[in-house]
Amino acid sequence: MANTFQVGDLKVSLVVESEFPVLTPNEVYPDATQEDIDKNEAWLAPRFYDRISDKLILSFQGFLIRSDGKNILVDTCVGDCKDRRRPSFDQKKWSWLDQLIAAGCEPEQVDIVVCTHFHVDHVGWNTQRVDGTWQPTFPNARYLFVKKEWDYWRSGEGAHNITRTGDYMQDSILPIVEAGLADFVDMDHRIDPDVSLKPAPGHTPGMVCVDLQSNGSQAIITGDLLHTVLQVIYPDWSTRFCADPVLSRHTRKAFLERYANTDVMILPAHFPRPTAGYIERDSHGFRYRFVDEKKS
Ligand SMILES: [Zn+2]
Numbered sequence: 001m002a003n004t005f006q007v008g009d010l011k012v013s014l015v016v017e018s019e020f021p022v023l024t025p026n027e028v029y030p031d032a033t034q035e036d037i038d039k040n041e042a043w044l045a046p047r048f049y050d051r052i053s054d055k056l057i058l059s060f061q062g063f064l065i066r067s068d069g070k071n072i073l074v075d076t077c078v079g080d081c082k083d084r085r086r087p088s089f090d091q092k093k094w095s096w097l098d099q100l101i102a103a104g105c106e107p108e109q110v111d112i113v114v115c116t117h118f119h120v121d122h123v124g125w126n127t128q129r130v131d132g133t134w135q136p137t138f139p140n141a142r143y144l145f146v147k148k149e150w151d152y153w154r155s156g157e158g159a160h161n162i163t164r165t166g167d168y169m170q171d172s173i174l175p176i177v178e179a180g181l182a183d184f185v186d187m188d189h190r191i192d193p194d195v196s197l198k199p200a201p202g203h204t205p206g207m208v209c210v211d212l213q214s215n216g217s218q219a220i221i222t223g224d225l226l227h228t229v230l231q232v233i234y235p236d237w238s239t240r241f242c243a244d245p246v247l248s249r250h251t252r253k254a255f256l257e258r259y260a261n262t263d264v265m266i267l268p269a270h271f272p273r274p275t276a277g278y279i280e281r282d283s284h285g286f287r288y289r290f291v292d293e294k295k296s
Contacts, residue, residue: 008214017077021055079124116223149206202248
């Protein structure tokens with residue numbers, strides 16, 4: 001299955017940490033009813049939904065962008081050996097760095113790290129445990145942290161919300177700042193002529209998409225603007241993990257409106273492989289067409 005996509009002169013590779021049934025539909029979406037799932041089960045299972053456990057299948061992955069000789073890594077998954085409250089994330093040992101190396105990039109060769117937002121499954125490999133301390137995994141990289149996101153998670157509300165998962169600020173963000181590798185940036189920061197951040201607030205206050213444009217082609221890494229294909233069909237469904245579900249819904253609907261029926265490739269963080277696809281309009285609203293599906 002294709003894990004690398006060409007976007008003009010840019011190359012984007014999926015760097016997958018895991019893909020498994022994670023949560024029930026209602027644990028993710030408070031608005032999802034059993035009737036909704038029953039209605040969609042024929043196409044949801046088994047690719048996106050595990051009937052036995054009643055859980056949605058999510059991928060956890062980062063994206064390696066090769067742009068003008070630079071290696072830009074977007075999102076660093078859950079990470080290894082971290083104390084986490086959710087058993088499926090706690091003290092894991094995945095071979096994610098091997099996946100990165102297989103994609104053609106040693107950790108020392110990463111030039112820029114971007115975290116679309118500061119949630120547990122997007123910051124983990126920022127650091128790794130060395131002799132009992134958390135050290136930057138990518139010692140030669142600048143880590144771009146969105147200032148607004150940093151401010152939120154340092155605030156009382158952010159500190160409260162972090163208790164849901166385990167204190168990843170302590171083991172995955174602060175060690176980077178202390179090592180002097182963090183650059184605090186605006187939500188519309190431009191990384192290079194082809195790669196820039198775009199604001200996508202709601203899921204978290206400072207969440208960003210990463211916009212890639214080269215030689216007339218465009219792709220967008222969407223962070224957690226969409227968690228599953230269901231949210232393309234039901235754009236009103238925000239998740240229980242959205243800091244501002246109303247703004248999250250607004251941002252998602254505006255995004256779908258803007259990119260429907262265009263040839264802009266979408267790269268959502270949690271869609272199972274091949275992950276990449278396009279937004280299409282249909283008689284009910286929107287649908288997602290993976291790159292390996294025919295146009296309808
Ligand atoms: Zn996520």
